[in-house]
Amino acid sequence: MASLALVNWYLCANVLVIVAVLLLAGIRAVSRRLARPIAYRHLLPLGYAISAAAVLLPLFGLLFEHERVIPHTAQVWSASTMHNPARAAAGDHRIVVSLAPTRASISLNTAARVAGYVFASGVLAVLVRIAIDALAIVRIIARAHRLQRRGGLRILTLDAVSVPFSFWIPGRYFIVVPSALILRPDDLRMAIRHEAQHHRQADTKILYLYQLARGLFYWNPAAHRLARQILELQEFACDEAVVRRGQPNAQAAYCRCLLWVAEAATRHRQGLLRVGMMGGSTSALARRIETALERPKTPLGKPQVALTGAAAVALLAGLSIAFATPIQDRRISMAEAQRMAIVAQRTSAFPITANERVLEQLNVLLGTPDGRAYLRASLARMGQYKPLISEQIERYGLPAELIAVPIVESGYRNLPAGKNPRHGAGLWMFIESTARRYGLDVTQSTDERLNVRGETEAAMRLLSNLQLRFHDWNLTLLAYNAGHDRVEQAIRETGSRDAWHLIQDGYENDRDYLARSMAVMLIMKNLAVMD
Amino acid sequence: MKKTATGSRRNLKPLTAVELEMMNVIWRIGPCSVAQVLEQLSAKRELAYTSVSTIVRILEQKGYVASQKAGRGHQYSAAIAKDDYQAMSVTHLVNNVFEGTPSLLVRRLLDSNALTEDELAQIKSLLRKKGGG
Numbered sequence: 001m002a003s004l005a006l007v008n009w010y011l012c013a014n015v016l017v018i019v020a021v022l023l024l025a026g027i028r029a030v031s032r033r034l035a036r037p038i039a040y041r042h043l044l045p046l047g048y049a050i051s052a053a054a055v056l057l058p059l060f061g062l063l064f065e066h067e068r069v070i071p072h073t074a075q076v077w078s079a080s081t082m083h084n085p086a087r088a089a090a091g092d093h094r095i096v097v098s099l100a101p102t103r104a105s106i107s108l109n110t111a112a113r114v115a116g117y118v119f120a121s122g123v124l125a126v127l128v129r130i131a132i133d134a135l136a137i138v139r140i141i142a143r144a145h146r147l148q149r150r151g152g153l154r155i156l157t158l159d160a161v162s163v164p165f166s167f168w169i170p171g172r173y174f175i176v177v178p179s180a181l182i183l184r185p186d187d188l189r190m191a192i193r194h195e196a197q198h199h200r201q202a203d204t205k206i207l208y209l210y211q212l213a214r215g216l217f218y219w220n221p222a223a224h225r226l227a228r229q230i231l232e233l234q235e236f237a238c239d240e241a242v243v244r245r246g247q248p249n250a251q252a253a254y255c256r257c258l259l260w261v262a263e264a265a266t267r268h269r270q271g272l273l274r275v276g277m278m279g280g281s282t283s284a285l286a287r288r289i290e291t292a293l294e295r296p297k298t299p300l301g302k303p304q305v306a307l308t309g310a311a312a313v314a315l316l317a318g319l320s321i322a323f324a325t326p327i328q329d330r331r332i333s334m335a336e337a338q339r340m341a342i343v344a345q346r347t348s349a350f351p352i353t354a355n356e357r358v359l360e361q362l363n364v365l366l367g368t369p370d371g372r373a374y375l376r377a378s379l380a381r382m383g384q385y386k387p388l389i390s391e392q393i394e395r396y397g398l399p400a401e402l403i404a405v406p407i408v409e410s411g412y413r414n415l416p417a418g419k420n421p422r423h424g425a426g427l428w429m430f431i432e433s434t435a436r437r438y439g440l441d442v443t444q445s446t447d448e449r450l451n452v453r454g455e456t457e458a459a460m461r462l463l464s465n466l467q468l469r470f471h472d473w474n475l476t477l478l479a480y481n482a483g484h485d486r487v488e489q490a491i492r493e494t495g496s497r498d499a500w501h502l503i504q505d506g507y508e509n510d511r512d513y514l515a516r517s518m519a520v521m522l523i524m525k526n527l528a529v530m531d
Numbered sequence: 532m533k534k535t536a537t538g539s540r541r542n543l544k545p546l547t548a549v550e551l552e553m554m555n556v557i558w559r560i561g562p563c564s565v566a567q568v569l570e571q572l573s574a575k576r577e578l579a580y581t582s583v584s585t586i587v588r589i590l591e592q593k594g595y596v597a598s599q600k601a602g603r604g605h606q607y608s609a610a611i612a613k614d615d616y617q618a619m620s621v622t623h624l625v626n627n628v629f630e631g632t633p634s635l636l637v638r639r640l641l642d643s644n645a646l647t648e649d650e651l652a653q654i655k656s657l658l659r660k661k662g663g664g
Contacts, residue, residue, distance in 0.1 A: 143544075145589045157589065159547050182586055183549060185579045 004076065004329050007115075010216075011326040012058035016316055018222040020054035023312050024229055031300070038308070039299035040237040046309045047233050048206070051226060053313045055213065057320040074327040076108055078367030082374060093331065096369070126215035133273050137167060140176060147177070153199070155192060157182060162264035165276040166195040168204035175199075176274075178264065190242070190250075190257035191277060197238040198275045206230075207275055232284050234275065239292050255289045330372075332362045332529075337522070344525035350401040351473055352521050355500065361512055361519035366529060374411060375523065376530065381412035385427065389456055396460040399473070404520040405459070405480070408513065414450055417442075425449040428459040438462055474499030477517050482509035543611070543619065544593050552576075553586055554595055554609070554616070562608035564601070 024047050031038040038046070074097040093108035144156035153173045164177045175195040181188045198204055210227040217223035239258075243251050261277045262285045334354075340362075341354035354362075365371040382403070389403055406412050409429040417425035417432075424431045426449035432442050438458035440448040448454045466476040466484060478499050479487040490507035491497055499514055508514070523529060546554060556571045557563060563571075565584045572578060587607055590596040597610040621636070629635040646654075 145592045147585060147589075157585075179547060179589070182582050182589075183578060185581050 003112075004327060008325045008327055009058045012320055012323045013055050014217060014220050014222075015323050016054035016058060016319060017051075017217060017220055017226060019316060019319060020050045021222045021226045021229065023315070024050055024226070027308060027312070028229075034300065036298050036300045038305055040233060040240045042299065042302065042305045044201070044230075044233045044237045046305060046312075047230050049309050050312050050316070051210075051213070051230065053316045054226075057313075057317050058324070060317075060320065076327060076329045076331060077369060078331045078363035080105055080368065082364045082368040082371035095327070122218040123215050126211075126218050130211060130215070130273065137169075137273060141174070144176060145179075147182075153196070163261055163276045164191040164195055165274040166198050166204055167207075167274040168199065173199045173204070180264075181260075184260070186253055187257040187260055190254050191261065193242050193246075194238050194254075194257075194277055195275075197241045198234065201234065201237060201241075203234045203238075203275050207273065211273065231275070235277075235284070236288060236291065239288055243292050244296070251293055255292055258285065258289060258292070331367045332359060334359055337362055340522045340526045340529070344522050347525065348399070348401055348521075350399045350521065352401070352518060352525070354518070354522060355515075357500070357503070357512060357515035358518045358522070361515045362522065365516075365519055365523065372530070375407075375520075378407045378411040379524075379530075382407065385412060385452060385456075388452060392453075392456045392460050396464055398460060398463060398467075401521050401524075402463060404517060404524055405463075405477070407520045408517050414452065416450060417447060426455045427452060428455050430455060430458065434462065470497075472497065472499065474514060475502075478502065478508065478514050481513040482507070543595070545623070546590075546593075546595070550586060550590055550593075550595075553583065553590060557596065557607060557609050558613045562599075562606050564604050564606060566604075568607075 027038070027046065028043065031043065074095055077094045077096060080094045094105050095108045095111045096103060096105045140158060140161070141156070143160070144158040146154060147157050148155040152171060153175070155175045155177070157177050157179045159179045161176055161178045162180075164175070164181070166173070166175045168174070175192060177188060177191055177195075181191060210230060214223055214227050239254070243254055246254065258277075265276070334356075337354035337359045341352055344352045365375050385406070386403065389406075390400065393400055393402055406427040409424070410427050412427060414427050415425055415429075417423070423429075425435075425447060428449075430438070430440065430449045435442050435449050435455075435458065438461055440451075440454055440458050442449060463476060463480060466479045467473065469484060470476050470479065470487070475487055475491075475497065486507060486509070487502070490502040490505070494502060494505055494507075496502060502508070503514060552572070553568060556568050560567065560571060565580065565587055568587065569578065569580060569583050572583075587596060591598055591607070595609065595611055595616075596607050598605045598607050600606075625631060625633050625636055629639070
């Protein structure tokens with residue numbers, strides 16, 4: 001169940017990443033048109049906040065599992081049908097995906113295995129690419145020549161690179177410049193300033209987080225788009241900082257350097273773990289040069305930017321609640337059954353328990369699509385008989401919970417007798433011999449077992465008698481199904497008066513009758529689980 | 532002494548065009564300072580002092596140049612003879628371009644370069660010496 005929560009987080013985060021890309025692109029587009037645009041040094045943290053919110057908020061969304069707006073697209077059942085409880089017990093859990101109007105049901109194990117393989121191979125592919133780049137970096141460090149060394153910062157040069165880039169490994173900052181730049185001292189200075197700014201902004205560290213996210217969400221184009229957008233924002237923020245800090249004529253020199261690098265970049269592919277000077281894409285070059293040459297506008301104030309960020313995060317938070325659980329788990333856990341039992345016992349004198357057998361029946365009834373349909377239909381039919389039956393139960397001074405018995409017996413269908421005399425008839429499923437003993441007329445022409453008032457009164461008397469005999473409601477229910485002779489024999493032979501113990505030893509008529517009754521009583525005391 | 536030269540020769544990285552330009556200056560004028568190298572380069576190159584100094588320091592890291600402290604600055608001298616570099620370059624060329632077959636290189640040389648009678652005679656005598664020696 002914990003793994004399903006993880007899957008739900010993942011699915012929800014995938015949706016939110018798409019929204020995050022659109023949000024960020026929207027904010028940038030609007031900002032460009034403002035008289036006071038958002039400065040890139042503020043836009044970048046805004047991008048980080050939106051990314052983090054998209055990935056992390058769904059974790060909190062899991063807490064709001066029940067308050068959802070969008071219908072579940074997939075449900076996990078304990079089995080495909082209530083009529084095959086053995087398979088449910090064997091762990092044949094199913095996942096049903098319904099994208100209106102189609103529905104597909106596959107084994108949960110198969111689905112989990114296939115999804116696991118697909119996910120793992122994708123992540124592996126990304127990891128391999130990262131490893132290849134890491135190796136390339138190691139080779140660069142080995143082959144490069146040192147230009148400068150300041151504290152933890154190493155400036156290296158290499159013939160084989162054509163675009164300046166920087167990277168960080170724990171404890172060490174690197175800037176690598178193409179050796180061709182050495183002949184252009186002005187450009188070299190600008191390139192180093194630019195790359196140093198990347199380190200200052202911690203871009204080279206944050207890069208690892210984004211590559212991790214790309215691996216995790218590798219199949220989602222939005223995740224790659226988001227990472228590219230962030231890379232681009234990092235470049236713009238660096239441009240902004242270098243130009244802002246430089247001399248008045250630094251703009252033109254900086255743009256010359258950008259052009260030179262862009263020309264070189266057309267022949268070069270960028271690695272995954274490095275922040276290159278042409279991060280994002282070369283297509284942004286024109287805009288970068290334009291931005292660098294622009295007369296600086298007064299940027300939007302910090303409070304407004306913070307407000308924008310808060311609004312974006314709030315939107316994502318709302319969506320994370322709406323999409324909280326794309327896959328709904330309809331299976332009942334022991335902990336849930338126990339919680340249901342506590343609720344039931346609070347308002348009941350009846351010994352309602354939740355053990356393994358009851359849990360199995362809860363899963364047959366609540367954890368299968370047709371089990372739920374059966375329950376729902378039975379409860380609806382119960383409506384018309386309820387006044388009469390409740391009145392009779394009260395008259396005989398019996399526990400109100402006994403109204404659950406006809407659900408197990410007949411699903412509240414007043415069924416006529418079948419051909420087999422050992423099979424019962426009516427709501428309460430009296431067999432002929434017992435019916436006659438309790439004064440119901442069963443002949444060729446009449447069957448008083450189908451007279452609701454009559455059969456209910458007979459059932460009340462039968463239950464009262466059994467309870468007088470056994471003084472234990474579990475034994476009484478067992479005897480209602482198996483007959484008092486069989487239960488007495490069981491008690492004699494085993495020396496136990498524990499109904500569950502007798503069932504364990506095989507003294508029952510219909511399999512799991514008592515457990516099914518308990519499950520129905522638990523559900524009737526916790527009708528919210530039917531939603 | 533020779534051993535270390537050949538030993539380090541294997542690890543020498545190839546020179547870029549600009550580096551070769553600097554090396555040619557250093558081979559020509561012997562131990563010199565960065566300023567002297569800069570002086571010797573053609574006026575059209577317009578290289579900055581810092582660029583030349585950086586390249587010479589890279590040459591030092593690559594093992595082509597050795598430096599000595601001289602007054603306030605450094606004196607740079609070639610750590611590898613021009614002949615050795617030429618031999619290395621030819622070996623590199625034969626191995627990488629002529630599939631390890633020197634005769635291919637010679638044939639290409641004879642094909643594409645118009646050699647004078649004198650030069651041909653020189654080559655012949657060299658070959659005779661190698662073959663007989």
